[in-house]
Amino acid sequence: MSVPLYQAKAEMFRTLGHPVRIRVLELLQAGPRPVRELLSEIDVEPSNLSQQLAVLRRTGVVVSFRDGGLVMYALSTPDVAELLAAGRRILGAVLADRDGLLAELNAHPPAG
Amino acid sequence: MSVPLYQAKAEMFRTLGHPVRIRVLELLQAGPRPVRELLSEIDVEPSNLSQQLAVLRRTGVVVSFRDGGLVMYALSTPDVAELLAAGRRILGAVLADRDGLLAELNAHPPAG
DNA sequence: TGCCGAATTGCAGAAGTCTTCAATTCGGGT
DNA sequence: ACCCGAATTGAAGACTTCTGCAATTCGGCA
Known part of the structure; x- marks a missing residue:
């Protein structure tokens, strides 16, 4: 390419x-x-x-x-709307991962 | 939002x-x-x-x-691949539009 | 023609990004 | 402990982008 x-x-x-x-x-x-x-x-x-x-x-x-x-x-082109939608999904996935990690950290204190 | x-x-x-x-x-x-x-x-x-x-x-x-x-x-996340794919589609659409316009301009000289 | 609102352009300072250098960290192997 | 390659970090200068102001263009309409 x-x-x-x-x-x-x-x-x-x-x-x-x-x-x-x-x-x-x-x-x-x-x-x-x-x-x-x-x-x-x-x-x-x-x-x-x-x-x-x-x-x-x-x-x-x-x-x-x-x-x-x-x-x-x-x-x-309507493809632009798709791009924005894909962006939203990634943002959601990334934030969910962060929150998930945060929640897990809170659920298992330092000794865990 | x-x-x-x-x-x-x-x-x-x-x-x-x-x-x-x-x-x-x-x-x-x-x-x-x-x-x-x-x-x-x-x-x-x-x-x-x-x-x-x-x-x-x-x-x-x-x-x-x-x-x-x-x-x-x-x-x-695999969503990233989708984002790249959507980007490729838009790029394709945009370039096709440009080429299309260029071709049309060439097909119909100034007087057309 | 002259005026008005709509939209764009030019510009300059502030803010951010990019690239490369040297210095540093980090593990693995001996 | 020491060394080595792998990868990252810090920092500085060149470059680009962003923002707001003033000036300008553009069409429509009296």
């Missing part, structure tokens, strides 16, 4: 590695939304949101188009 | 956002491997690989244990 392909994969994941960008993608799972609405649901400066949307656009995970006076954003 | 949870999700994706870390995870899909072997397959300094492995460990996507004189690494 070629080196640039690893670069592309890494870039794709790095694109998702930001709280605002994650929130945007989760909101877009329910369908296209105008910037205005994203702004009202995510506590962030307009210029900052624009920057983050630009990052998502550059990588191609979202697309934008105009609808009347508003700019709309949408997921470029 | 709480703000720290978005932080955790973002951190989880950011963890994958590095070519060396992606390669490590892909190699680990086939089963646990010693650091030594990862080193021989990824062209990177030992200390650098260690740093990247530490990042993966911190987030909990991999675990490590000792086997004889070697340190082994393994995926902490």
Whole structure:
């Protein structure tokens, strides 16, 4: 497998590695939304949101188009929703492992 | 949904956002491997690989244990493989869209 | 044309990440 | 105890990303 392909994969994941960008993608799972609405649901400066949307656009995970006076954003492919779902599962598994380990530690004091 | 949870999700994706870390995870899909072997397959300094492995460990996507004189690494959950697969699909979709658009542009010159 | 809200861009300082070096830890074998 | 290879850690400099401000673009509408 070629080196640039690893670069592309890494870039794709790095694109998702930001709280605002994650929130945007989760909101877009329910369908296209105008910037205005994203702004009202995510506590962030307009210029900052624009920057983050630009990052998502550059990588191609979202697309934008105009609808009347508003700019709309949408997921470029439903696969993105799957990626987020897989991420949630891993997070769940990791946290469960941690809690499980913590619980086990508590159940068996130092001498155990 | 709480703000720290978005932080955790973002951190989880950011963890994958590095070519060396992606390669490590892909190699680990086939089963646990010693650091030594990862080193021989990824062209990177030992200390650098260690740093990247530490990042993966911190987030909990991999675990490590000792086997004889070697340190082994393994995926902490098979869900990680699914995440990588979803990433591949999106990358495919995005690149196909780009190529498709490019092809269409070439098929319909300026006047079209 | 001129105005208004919507959205983006440019920029600069702060904050974080990456890479490599040298130094260190850790077990295993003798 | 000593040495050796395996792996990790610490730290510094180069580089990238993030954030908020001000300035700008863009479309729609009077």
